[in-house]
Amino acid sequence: MKKYVLIAVCVLLGFSAFSDGDTRVVSLFNDGWKFKLEDRFDYKSSELDDSGWREVTLPHDWSIESAFSETNSGRNAWLPGGIAWYRKTFTMTEANRGKHIEIHFGGVYKNAAVWINNNHVGTQHDGYTSFFYDISELLYYGGKENVIAIQVDNSIQPNCRWYSGSGIYRNVHLKILEPTHVATWGTFITTPEVSKKRATVSIETTIENMDEAKEIVLETIIYDAEGREVATERSKVSASRFAKKTARQELTVKKPNLWSVDTPHLYRAESVLKSGKVVLDRYPSTFGIRTIEFDAERGFFLNGENLKMKGVCLHHDAGSFGAAVPDASIWRFRLEKMKALGCNAIRTAHNPASDAFMDLCDEMGFLVMNEFVDKWDKTYRPNLAEDSPFYDVSFFDPHFSDEWKRNFESTILRDRNRPSVIMWSVGNENHPPESLGQKHGLRTYASFVRSLDPTRPVISGMERGKDYKGRNIVERKVNDIIESCRYMDLIALNYGEQWCKMIAEKKPGKPFLSTESYRYFNSTPEVRFASVERSPWLDALENDNNMGVFLWPGIGYLGESRTYPDASGNSGLINAVEFRRPESYLYEAFWTEEPMVYLAIYEENPDTVEGTWGIPKLSRNWNRTAGETVSAVTYGNCDSVNLYLNGKRLGNQKLADVPNWIMKWRDIAFEEGTLTAKGVVAGAEVCESTVKTAGDASRIQLTADTESLKPAGFVRVELQLTDDEGRPVVFSEKELTCEISGDAEIFALNNGNGDVVNSRLNCTNRPTYLGRCLALIKTGTDPGALTLTVKGAGLETAVLNLKQ
Numbered sequence: 001m002k003k004y005v006l007i008a009v010c011v012l013l014g015f016s017a018f019s020d021g022d023t024r025v026v027s028l029f030n031d032g033w034k035f036k037l038e039d040r041f042d043y044k045s046s047e048l049d050d051s052g053w054r055e056v057t058l059p060h061d062w063s064i065e066s067a068f069s070e071t072n073s074g075r076n077a078w079l080p081g082g083i084a085w086y087r088k089t090f091t092m093t094e095a096n097r098g099k100h101i102e103i104h105f106g107g108v109y110k111n112a113a114v115w116i117n118n119n120h121v122g123t124q125h126d127g128y129t130s131f132f133y134d135i136s137e138l139l140y141y142g143g144k145e146n147v148i149a150i151q152v153d154n155s156i157q158p159n160c161r162w163y164s165g166s167g168i169y170r171n172v173h174l175k176i177l178e179p180t181h182v183a184t185w186g187t188f189i190t191t192p193e194v195s196k197k198r199a200t201v202s203i204e205t206t207i208e209n210m211d212e213a214k215e216i217v218l219e220t221i222i223y224d225a226e227g228r229e230v231a232t233e234r235s236k237v238s239a240s241r242f243a244k245k246t247a248r249q250e251l252t253v254k255k256p257n258l259w260s261v262d263t264p265h266l267y268r269a270e271s272v273l274k275s276g277k278v279v280l281d282r283y284p285s286t287f288g289i290r291t292i293e294f295d296a297e298r299g300f301f302l303n304g305e306n307l308k309m310k311g312v313c314l315h316h317d318a319g320s321f322g323a324a325v326p327d328a329s330i331w332r333f334r335l336e337k338m339k340a341l342g343c344n345a346i347r348t349a350h351n352p353a354s355d356a357f358m359d360l361c362d363e364m365g366f367l368v369m370n371e372f373v374d375k376w377d378k379t380y381r382p383n384l385a386e387d388s389p390f391y392d393v394s395f396f397d398p399h400f401s402d403e404w405k406r407n408f409e410s411t412i413l414r415d416r417n418r419p420s421v422i423m424w425s426v427g428n429e430n431h432p433p434e435s436l437g438q439k440h441g442l443r444t445y446a447s448f449v450r451s452l453d454p455t456r457p458v459i460s461g462m463e464r465g466k467d468y469k470g471r472n473i474v475e476r477k478v479n480d481i482i483e484s485c486r487y488m489d490l491i492a493l494n495y496g497e498q499w500c501k502m503i504a505e506k507k508p509g510k511p512f513l514s515t516e517s518y519r520y521f522n523s524t525p526e527v528r529f530a531s532v533e534r535s536p537w538l539d540a541l542e543n544d545n546n547m548g549v550f551l552w553p554g555i556g557y558l559g560e561s562r563t564y565p566d567a568s569g570n571s572g573l574i575n576a577v578e579f580r581r582p583e584s585y586l587y588e589a590f591w592t593e594e595p596m597v598y599l600a601i602y603e604e605n606p607d608t609v610e611g612t613w614g615i616p617k618l619s620r621n622w623n624r625t626a627g628e629t630v631s632a633v634t635y636g637n638c639d640s641v642n643l644y645l646n647g648k649r650l651g652n653q654k655l656a657d658v659p660n661w662i663m664k665w666r667d668i669a670f671e672e673g674t675l676t677a678k679g680v681v682a683g684a685e686v687c688e689s690t691v692k693t694a695g696d697a698s699r700i701q702l703t704a705d706t707e708s709l710k711p712a713g714f715v716r717v718e719l720q721l722t723d724d725e726g727r728p729v730v731f732s733e734k735e736l737t738c739e740i741s742g743d744a745e746i747f748a749l750n751n752g753n754g755d756v757v758n759s760r761l762n763c764t765n766r767p768t769y770l771g772r773c774l775a776l777i778k779t780g781t782d783p784g785a786l787t788l789t790v791k792g793a794g795l796e797t798a799v800l801n802l803k804q
Contacts, residue, residue, distance in 0.1 A: 023281050024181065029103070029172040030058035032088055037062055039083035039151070044115040046147040050087050058172055059106075060086075061165040063154075064322025064558075068756035074561035075158035077568060078756055081166050086150045094142040100177040100210050101139060102184065103148070104132040106170025106354050109323065110397075111153035117146055125399035126373075127154075127164060128316070128351035129407040130414055132175075132184060136210070161374060161395050162315055163559030163568075165323025170354050179211035182271050182283035183244060185413035189269065189287050190455055194303075199256040199289045201231065205271050206246045209239035216280065218247050219272040224257070225265060258303045259288030259419040261344040264365035266419070288362065288419030294457055294490060296509050300547040302367075308540055309367060309547055310591045311345030312338060312554025312573065313516055316353060319568070319576040320748030320760060320776055322558065328356040330714065333705070335360055337574055338554055341584055342591025347515065347550040350374035350428040350461070352411045361420035369515070369550065370415055371425040371461070372408050376400060376441050378430050408445070409452060416453045423457045424449050425515070429494060432465030433477070433484040442487035457489030461515040464496045467528055474502065474525045482508045490547075497539035497546060498523050504545040514540065514549040519573070519583050520615040531610040534660045537590050551587070552613060556754065568754040571613060577752040577774050578716070582618045582635075589637040589661060597636035597679035599689040606631045606664050619770075622691040623731045624670040632665040638679030638686065646673040652680070695723035697734055697771070700790050700798035709783040709804040714747065714776060717800060719790055721771040730771040734792040737765040738775055742786030747778040 034053035042048060063079040072078045092101075105112070110127030113120065116138045124131045139146050154166040175184075186206035193200040203220055216239055222231040231251040239245050257265035271283040293301035300307055318325045318334065325331060338346075345367040348357075352372065361368050375396035397403070408426070415421050426445035431438035446458040462484060468477050478499050485491045491503055494516035502525070503512055517536035524530045540546040556576035558568045568576045573584040585598030603617040616633075624630060634641050640654040643665055653663050668675070672693040678685040705716040719736055721729040740746050750758040751769035758766070766773050775788065788800040 022176075023178050023279055024283065025176040027174045027176075029088075029174040032090070033058060033060070033168075034087045035060065035062070035084060035167075037082055037084045039085070039153075043085040043087070044118065044120075044149045044151065046118050046145075046149075048087075048149075053087065056086075059169045059324035059326060060167045061169045061322040061324035063163075063166040064320070064324065065760050067761055068565070068567060068759055070564040073158035074564065074566075075161060075163075075559055077163040077558040077561060078564060079163070079558075079567075081154035081157045081159075083151065083153045083155050084167060086152065086168055088148050089145050090148075091143055091145055092139050092141045096176055097141040098179065099136065100134065100179050100181060100208075101136045102132050102134055102175045102177070104130070104173040104175060104184075105168065106130050106172070107323075108150070108152055108168050108170075109154055109164050109166055110159070111151075112168075113151040113153075115149045125403055126397055126407050127160075128373075129410050130170075130352065130355070131410060159395065159397075161560055162557060163317050163322070165317060167324070169323040171356070178280045180207070180209045180214065180216060180239060180273060180275070181281040182206065182273065183208040185410075187269070187271060187283065187285045187417065189285065189417050191289060191291075194256065194258070194289060194291050197255060199253045201251040201253055201269075201289075203249045203251065203269065203271075204246055205249070205283075206244055207237060207239055207273065208244050210242055213241045214239050214275055217274045218249070219274065220249055220251065221270045221272070222251060222253060223268045223270070225267070230254070230267070253289065256289045259290040259362075259365075260303055260305075261307070261365040261367065264288065264363060264419070266362065285417070286362070287417055290419050292422050292456070294511055294547070296507070296511050296545065297504070298544050299511050307344075309345040309513070309549065310343050310537075310587075311347060311367070311369070311548055311550035312343055313347045313349035313550050313552050314353075314554050315349060315557035316351065316357075317558050319556075319558070319578070320750055320758070325354070325356075327713075328360060331357050332360055332364075333716075334555060334574075334578060335364055335366065337578065337580075339364060339366075341573060341588045343554065343573075343587075345369070345548065345550065346554070347371060347425070347461075349516075349550075349553070352415070355414070358415060358418060358420065362418050366420055367422050368418070368420045369423050369425050369459075370411065370421045371428065372411055373397075373400070373404070373426070374428045376404075376427055376430050376445075378437070404445070405448060408449060412449065412452045416455075421456065423459055423490070424453070425492075426458060426460050428461040428516075429463035430460070432463050433480040433493075434465065435484075438462065438484050439487065442484070446487050446489075459488045459490050459492035459513070459515065461494050462488075462492060464494055464528065467526065474499070477525075478502045478506060482506055485510065495523065495528065495536075497536045497549065498525050500539055500543050500546045504543060512543070512546045514546065516552050517549040518613055519551050520586070521611050529612055531612075533609065533662055535586065535590070537587070538660065565756040566754055567756045567758070570752075570754045575752050576754065577750045579752045579772070579774070581615075583615050586635040586661065589635045592637070595636075595638050595679050595681050595686045597634055597638060597641055597677050597687050597689050599632060599634050599675065599677040599691055601691065602631040602633060606633065606666065619730065620691050620728070621731045622670075622675055622693050626670070628670040630668050630670055632668060632675065632677075634663045634665070634677045634689070635661065636663070636677075636679050636687075638681050640680045642678045642680060642685065644674075644676040644678065645671055692727050694727040694729045694731070695725070697721040697729040697732060697795060698724050699726070699796045700736065700792065701726070702788065702790060702798050702800040704800060704802060707802070709744075709779050709786065709802050711779060711781050711783060711804070713779050715744075715779065715802065717775040717777060717788060719768070719773040719775060719798075721768055721795075728771060733768045733771065734795060735765060735767050736773055736790055736792045736795075738763070739789045739791075740777065740786060741789075743780030743783045744786045745778050746775055748774075748776040750774050750776070
C-alpha cells in the first residue's frame with residue numbers, strides 16, 4: 001500500500017486598511033480602477049489623463065457584460081475577447097517607506113502586462129494562475145501618486161476550449177510587510193505520524209529577509225477551531241542579508257480532530273518572527289490534519305476509512321457572473337447544492353481555481369483534484385473537416401513551454417497544504433494512451449511536481465483515445481493504458497471505467513480513477529459511443545480498485561458551444577442558472593442515504609434512447625392528450641417504488657430487479673389528474689414524487705432564497721408560472737417583465753435554457769423556459785427594503801417585498 005500522509009495549510013489572511021503599526025497588512029485592492037476596452041501603447045504612462053475612462057470594481061469580466069454575436073467564437077459562448085487596459089492611482093504614506101510591498105493577482109485572463117510608475121514589472125501569460133510581484137522599490141511614498149497600469153490581451157479567439165472571460169476577474173490584494181517576513185505561500189505543513197492519540201506536525205517555514213543579516217526567533221503556535229492553543233515551538237534562525245532561509249520545526253497535537261468530508265475540522269498555525277522583543281511578522285496558516293492512502297486493490301482511504309470519490313468536474317465561471325465571481329457566497333451556494341446531492345469530490349477542470357473557491361473546499365469538506373492546465377502542446381482536433389469551427393485550433397498557450405514551471409510551482413506553493421487537495425493533475429486529454437507525446441509529457445511534468453510536493457499522487461486526465469481496430473483490441477488498449485500511466489501514481493483516465501476491471505486483473509500496482517465520466521450513458525470495452533444506459537458510477541461501486549468518478553460536468557458552464565444561439569448548453573447535474581436537472585436525482589439516489597424518489601415523463605421512446613454526455617428527453621409535464629399512451633421513469637434509492645394514477649396503483653418495481661437504477665414505467669394510459677411515485681422501505685411508503693395536470697398559467701410564484709437582505713450581497717428569486725390552484729405550469733411559456741425598487745438592481749435574469757437571450761445587457765424582460773426564470777438581485781450598501789414586481793400578459797402581477 002502506498003501511503004500519503006499530510007497536514008494541509010491554507011493561508012487565510014485577514015483584510016484591513018493600511019495601518020503603519022501592523023507588521024502584516026493585507027488590503028483588498030479591488031476599488032477605484034479605471035477601464036478601457038482599447039489598446040494604445042501610451043496607456044501605460046503615469047502621465048496619461050484617464051479621467052474619461054470607465055470606473056470599475058474588481059473582479060471584472062468585460063466579456064460577460066458584452067453582447068452575444070454569431071461572429072464571435074462559440075468556444076467563448078459567442079462573446080468577444082479583445083485588448084483592454086486597467087489603471088489605478090493610489091498613494092503610500094511615508095511610514096511605509098522601507099517596507100516590503102507586494103501586489104497579488106488571483107487571476108487575469110490573459111497575457112497580463114503590469115506597469116507601475118512607467119516601469120514594466122512583469123508579464124503573466126497564463127490566465128488562470130495566481131501571481132504576485134515585489135513592487136517595494138517602484139513606489140513613491142509621502143503622498144505622491146502611484147499609477148499601476150495593466151494591459152490584458154485576450155484578442156486571439158478562440159484560445160480556450162470553454163468560456164474564459166476577459167480581464168482582472170479575480171481579487172487583487174496589496175500586502176505591506178516588514179523587510180523580514182514569512183515569504184508568500186511560505187509554510188509547508190506535513191504530518192509524518194497521525195493517530196487518534198497524537199499527530200506529529202512538521203512545518204517548513206521560508207523566511208524572506210530583505211534586510212541586513214540578523215538573528216531572529218521563529219515561534220509557531222497551533223490553535224484549534226475554538227482558538228485554544230494546542231502546540232507551540234520556538235527556533236533560532238540566522239537570516240542572511242537579502243536572502244531566503246527555511247526553518248524546520250516539529251510540533252505535536254494531542255488527540256487531533258481529523259479533517260474529513262463529513263467533519264472538516266481545521267486548525268490555525270501562527271508563525272511569529274521576532275528580533276529581540278520586536279515582532280517582525282505574524283503569518284497565519286489554516287490547515288487540517290488527515291491521512292490519505294491509495295491502495296492498488298482496495299482503492300482510496302481517508303483517515304483509514306475506505307471511501308469512494310463521488311466527484312464532479314467544475315469550470316471556473318458561474319453562469320451570469322461569467323468568470324468574475326464577486327464573493328465566496330456565490331460558490332458556497334453552488335457547492336451546498338453539490339453537497340446536498342452527496343457529492344464529496346471536485347476536479348478543478350481544467351485549471352487552478354480561485355483562493356476563495358479552494359477555501360470553501362477546505363471548509364465544507366470536498367476532496368479536490370487540483371489541475372494545473374488543459375493542453376500542453378496539442379493542436380485540437382486536426383482530424384475534423386476544414387469547415388468545422390473547431391478544426392485545427394490551438395488551445396495550448398503559446399507561452400506554455402516557457403512558463404509552465406513557474407505556473408505549476410505557484411499553484412503548488414499556494415495550495416500544497418490544503419486538506420482538501422488530495423492529488424495534482426498536470427493536464428487533460430493531451431494525447432491518447434498509445435502515444436509517445438503522452439508518456440514524454442507525463443515523465444516531464446509529473447516528476448517536476450513530485451520534486452515540490454512528494455505527499456500526493458500526480459496524475460493527468462488522460463484521453464481515452466479512439467476505438468481500436470483489428471484483433472485483440474481490448475487487450476491492446478488495456479496494455480497501452482497501463483504503460484502510459486507508468487509516470488502517474490494512479491491509473492487515471494477520462495471515460496475509461498469500462499476497462500477498470502480488466503486493468504485490475506493485470507495488477508498494475510495502482511488503483512483506478514475515472515477522472516472524467518459521462519453522467520448517464522456508458523461505453524463498452526470495444527466501442528466508446530455505445531449508448532449503454534448504465535451510469536459509470538456503477539463501475540466504481542462494483543470494482544474495489546475504482547476509487548470513484550468525476551462526472552462531466554457537475555454544473556453547467558458557458559462556452560464550448562457549437563451552434564448559435566446556444567451559449568452554455570443544458571448540461572450538468574444542475575444547469576448554469578442553478579436549476580436542478582433530472583440526472584441530479586439519479587445521483588442523489590446513488591450518493592445519499594435519505595430515502596428519495598423522483599418521477600419524470602419520457603418525451604421520446606424509452607427503449608431507443610441514445611447519447612453521450614446527455615440524457616434522454618424528460619419532462620415534468622402531465623398535460624397530455626386524452627387517450628395518449630406515455631412512459632415514465634423513476635430514480636430512487638428505496639427498496640421498491642409504487643406508481644399511482646389518481647390514487648389507483650399501477651404497479652410496483654423492486655430496485656434489486658433494476659441493475660442500472662433506471663426504473664422505466666411503460667404504456668401508461670394518460671388521465672388528467674396526478675401521477676405519483678412512492679418509495680417503499682421495509683414495506684412502508686416513506687417518500688413520493690408527483691406530476692400533476694395543470695390549468696393555464698395565470699399567476700407567478702416568487703420564491704427568494706433568503707428572508708433578510710445583506711448589504712452588497714445577492715438574492716436569488718425563482719419566478720415560476722402557476723395556474724389558479726398554484727400548480728406549476730411547465731407546458732407553456734410567458735414573457736415576464738421585472739421591475740425593482742429600493743437600493744438594489746436586477747443583476748441578471750435567466751431562464752436556464754442556455755440561450756443567448758439571457759444576455760446581461762437586458763435584465764428587464766425574459767421568456768420563461770419550462771415555466772420559470774431566475775432573477776439575481778444585487779443589493780446596495782444600505783438595502784433597507786426592496787420590492788420586486790413581475791408582470792406578464794394574462795398573468796396576475798406578482799410582488800415580493802424583502803427587508804434587511
